[in-house]
Amino acid sequence: MSTRHVVLALLNIQPATGYELAQVMKESIEPLWSATHSQIYPALHKLERDGLILGEEGLRGTRMKRVVYRVTDEGVRELEEWIARPVQYLPFRDPFRLWASYFDVCPPEVIERNLEEHIKLQTERAEQLAERASELAKGNHPLFRAREGRVPSAELERIKKARSFIYGELAALARFEAESATRIREAARAMHASRDEETAE
């Protein structure tokens, strides 16, 4: 279970409210890990009960309550341990290739439509991720700004390099997915062409 650790890792960068975490999740972390506010709020409550974070109630305006959470020393230790543990893989579930493995019985129009969609999706994703990687390399990200001053600049440079590199790899993965779908489309077209020949005989 990593949602808990992603939340912890984000709070380790800077204290935040659940709302802010949900935003960062959607805008920045989504390619690595998805979670919505319905998961985040209960996760925060649990982390606080476990003593890994601490919430401080504040106000926005005059009436509106907000809770800013920050990581405790114990939370920092837990994060370090989590990073040092072997990666916990998820079971393989590949809805795209599962569907694609039936391209022999799928009507050609549907194949073309679904593959076209997939290729477009992954190509755009690749471009966005590559763009993100280059922005991260430059340090253009609020999560870096938040650390400026508090963190030695040499360390900040390393963080930039690491995050940027991983987003580069995510971009490469998306490109691979687009290429894979293109190959599958070729195979499906070839198969349909040869089948039409057969039936024409």
Add this chain to the structure above:
Amino acid sequence: MSTRHVVLALLNIQPATGYELAQVMKESIEPLWSATHSQIYPALHKLERDGLILGEEGLRGTRMKRVVYRVTDEGVRELEEWIARPVQYLPFRDPFRLWASYFDVCPPEVIERNLEEHIKLQTERAEQLAERASELAKGNHPLFRAREGRVPSAELERIKKARSFIYGELAALARFEAESATRIREAARAMHASRDEETAE
């Protein structure tokens, strides 16, 4: 939700018991979709209630009950509709790259260990999948044997080609994962080397 459809698709090849489905799931379908017997039995009950499959009670030996399920006409229609529907993607969750994105703060030994493990895993997986793909191309699989006779040989050839092609793509994906991890290892080594230089100054 695809577990339901995977079960339906497997029963469409040939009638089977829950136990047999669980085996096929583990031995053949796992790279595309995972499910254990604890999901399969309830799924079978639900599919039967919905009229998509039909179970026939039989015996193994003299006392041991077993239920062989087969797809109904309605089940076949549902399968066709499922294949024609747009692919339902899963939310992105990438535990490996999530972990790897912290390679800047992770002790070098842990990085080496985890990445070594990942590269080994994916390389072996790639080999197994490539082997599987070539076996599928030859038609060496009980799921093809099951169809021999019942299905025109031209169609059987197409099924072989399609399944084999997808397993080839799964192999390519595993190779990509191994290469990606290798690149990450290079980056991590370079970073640690330059950090050691810094501290030596």
Add this chain to the structure above:
DNA sequence: AACATCATGTAATCGGTTACATGATTCA
């Protein structure tokens, strides 16, 4: 005044995992 955004939650449900539970059959 209306709309977007900030902010926090809960409830029902679903799909999946892990553990518990049982017993027949086959083969060495």
Add this chain to the structure above:
DNA sequence: TGAATCATGTAACCGATTACATGATGTT
């Protein structure tokens, strides 16, 4: 006789999704 395999299930729990619910604040 014991181990592996065949065979079927349930229960507790977990994590995630979707929908429901509320209200303040800032902007146009």
